[in-house]
Amino acid sequence: MRTRPHRFGKVTTGLALASLAVFGAAAHAQDSSNKKSQSRALDNISLWVGGYYTNNDTTIGAKTGFLNTTGDVNLEDDLDFKKHKTVPRARLDFLIGEHQGFTFDYYEVDRSHSKSLSEQINFLGQPISADAYVKGNLKFTFGSAAYKWWFGTGDDVFGLGIGAAYYKVRYGINGTVTAMGQTETDGASGSTNAWAPNLQIGWRHAFNDQWRMYFNASGVKKNGGTLNGHIWDAALGVEWFPWQNVGFGAEYAYTKIRLHQDKRNYDLDLDMKLNGPAAYVRFRF
Template sequence: MTAAVPAFADPSPALDRVSVSVGAFRAEPTFNAGVDTPYGSVDTPDRRHSDVTIPRVRADILLFDSQGISFDYYRYDRSYDFGVSGGSTINGEPVTGSATFSSDVKIDFARLAYKWWIGSGNSVFGIGLGGAYYRADISGSVRGTVSTPSETFTDGVSDRYTDDAVAPLIELAWRHAFTPDLRMYVEASGVKKNGGTLEGHIYNGNIGLEWFPWHNIGLVADYGVSRVKLERNGSDSTADLDIRFKGPSLFLKARF
C-alpha cells in the first residue's frame, strides 16, 4: 500500500522560479523644474536633452506557482545648465529679461510588490500590490536680469532639497511564451502619494522581448516610458520636478 503525494502543477512557461536582470535604460529625458524666487515662481520650459543611460536592476521570485515577489531599482543622476529669455506678464505688468538655470537632480527609486498571476498555459496576467521608496535630491539656481517699465532687477537665487518617501504601488503585467526560450511581456505600474513634505506620482510602462540562447542566461530588450513628477510642501520655497523618460532598455537576465 502506498500513500498518495499531492502533485503541484508546473508554472507557466512565461514565468521563472527565480530571475535576476541587470542592465540599463537608455532614455531621452524631457525636463521641467520650478524654483521660488523673491520675485515669484520661476518655471523652466520643457527641455529635451541628450540621451542618458540609467542603470537598473530587477528581480522576481515565484511562490506557489501562481504568486510571487518582484523588485525593481534604478537611479537617475544628471546636471542641467541652460538659459531662457523672452517676455511675459506678471500681475498685469509686462516683464522682459534673461536668466541662466542650473540644476543637479538625483532620484533613487525602488519598488517591491507581491504579485498574483492569473491564467495557465503560455499566457498569464499579473496584478501586483506593494510599496515604492523614492528619494529626491534637487538643487537649482537662477541667475539673470529682469526688467519692468519702472525698474530692473539683477539678482540670483538658489535652492536645495533632499527628502524621501514611501508610497503605495500597483502593478499590472501580461506575459506570453512563444517557446520556453522566447517570451514577451507588457508591464505598467503607478505610484502616487498625497500629503507630507514630498508628494507626487511616478508612472512606468514597458513592452519587451526575452530571448534565452542558453537555458539559464538570456537577453532582454524593451521600450519604456516613465514620468516622475514630485512636489515639495511645507516650506517657504518649493522644488518641483517633472521629468519624462522614453527609450530602450537592455538587460542580461539569469533564471533558475
C-alpha cells in the same frame, strides 16, 4: 530627518536576500511534476540587470529670486542638459510555489550640468556686458517591492501586484550674474523623500522555451505628506534565451513623474518624462 542616498538600496537588498533565503529552497525543491504545471512564461527566480536609454523632458519649479520668484526651468531647453541619458536599472522576481511571489525594481536618474552666458544690453544708450553662470543638478531615486499574484498556467499569464515604493528627489539650481562690476548669486536646492503604495499589473506570453513577450505597468499615487504626486511606468518587451539560464531582454519603456513638495511656501515642483529603449542581461533559474 535625513535619509542616506543608498538607504533604500540597502533595505531592498536586505529584503530580497532574506526572502530568497526563506523561499529559495522551496522553489528549487519543486519536483518535475510541479514544474510541468507551472507556466513556462514564468521563472522560479529571475534577475534583470541593464540600462534604460532615456529621452528626457524635465521641468523644475522652485521659489527663488534668480528664477523670477516662482519660475519654471526646463533642464533640457533652458540649461542645455543632454536629452538622452543611460539610466541603470535592476529587477528581481521570484516565485513562491507556482502562482505567487515577490518583485523588486530599482533605478536612479542622476544628472548635472552648467552653462555660461554672456550678453550685451543697451542701457540709456550705453552698452553694458552681463555674464551669467548657471548650474543645475537633479537626482531622482526610485525603488519598489511588491507581492504578486499570477493567474494562468498556459503560455499566457496575467499578474497583479501590491506593495510599496520609495522615491527621493535631490535638486539644486544656482546662478551667478555679473554686470557693471557687481555680482549677485541666488538659487534653490533641497532634498526630500517619501514612501507610497504601489500597484502593478503584468502579462507574460511564451512563444517557446527561448522566446517570450511581456508587458509591465505600475503606478504610485500619494496625497498629502512632504512629497506627494504620482509616478507611472509602463514597458513592452521581448526576451530571448539562447542558453538555458542566461538570455537577453529588450523593451520600450515610458515613465511619467510628477511630484510636489508640499510646504507653506511654494518650494518644488518636479515634472519629468522619460521614454526610450532598455536592454537587459537576463538570468533565470
